[in-house]
Amino acid sequence: MKVKICGMRRKEDILYANILKPDYIGFIFAEGFKRQISYDLAYELKNMLDKDIKAVGVYINQPMEYIIEAVDKKIIDMIQLHGNESDEYIKELKEKVDVPIINVYRISEYADYVLYDGKNPGSGEVFDYKDIDIKKPFFIAGGINIDNVFEFKKLSAYCIDTSSGVEVNGFKDFSKMEEFIRRVRLWVI
Numbered sequence: 001m002k003v004k005i006c007g008m009r010r011k012e013d014i015l016y017a018n019i020l021k022p023d024y025i026g027f028i029f030a031e032g033f034k035r036q037i038s039y040d041l042a043y044e045l046k047n048m049l050d051k052d053i054k055a056v057g058v059y060i061n062q063p064m065e066y067i068i069e070a071v072d073k074k075i076i077d078m079i080q081l082h083g084n085e086s087d088e089y090i091k092e093l094k095e096k097v098d099v100p101i102i103n104v105y106r107i108s109e110y111a112d113y114v115l116y117d118g119k120n121p122g123s124g125e126v127f128d129y130k131d132i133d134i135k136k137p138f139f140i141a142g143g144i145n146i147d148n149v150f151e152f153k154k155l156s157a158y159c160i161d162t163s164s165g166v167e168v169n170g171f172k173d174f175s176k177m178e179e180f181i182r183r184v185r186l187w188v189i
């Protein structure tokens with residue numbers, strides 16, 4: 001089972017990731033969110049990031065050219081569409097980039113993965129996972145933390161994703177990240 005730590009925004013966060021080696025980290029480029037970062041900062045952070053860790057760019061209903069720019073500049077290795085992007089949009093984007101696409105909530109034949117998340121991303125609110133209709137390899141997020149991660153592991157997601165669950169006072173915390181990643185990777189559920 002893979003693990004993703006979303007909402008990285010400081011050099012410290014990347015140093016923690018390089019030691020703890022999650023499979024994925026996320027940069028928030030969606031407008032108006034507290035973890036949103038610029039491409040300049042993301043470029044710097046990506047250059048510090050261990051090459052084995054994939055960087056996912058998170059977008060909400062943003063211009064396609066803006067996303068393509070991040071792929072071309074090698075700021076991201078994967079795209080997470082977190083809005084209500086249409087199938088046509090995803091199809092066209094897929095034709096223009098050579099990186100996997102994660103689509104949130106809704107299964108699109110053009111996306112590589114689906115992500116189930118809470119209604120308010122990055123808020124720590126727990127997702128009601130009973131509603132899942134599993135058809136594609138899926139990421140799961142929404143209020144997942146050290147205390148409830150074993151419950152979510154039972155769903156056999158491709159990847160478990162957290163943001164605020166590994167934060168203290170709004171910033172990533174090394175010990176929480178370490179324990180979260182350890183629990184995801186423990187073979188027991």
Ligand SMILES: O=C(O)c1ccccc1NCC(=O)[C@H](O)[C@H](O)COP(=O)(O)O
Pocket residue numbers: 005006007026028030033034035058060082117118120121122123124125141142143144161162163164165
């Ligand atoms: O994390 C954010 O701040 C965020 C903002 C806008 C769109 C998506 C966002 N996060 C996407 C993720 O993949 C998070 O891991 C997910 O929302 C889980 O957050 P949390 O409930 O805090 O663990």
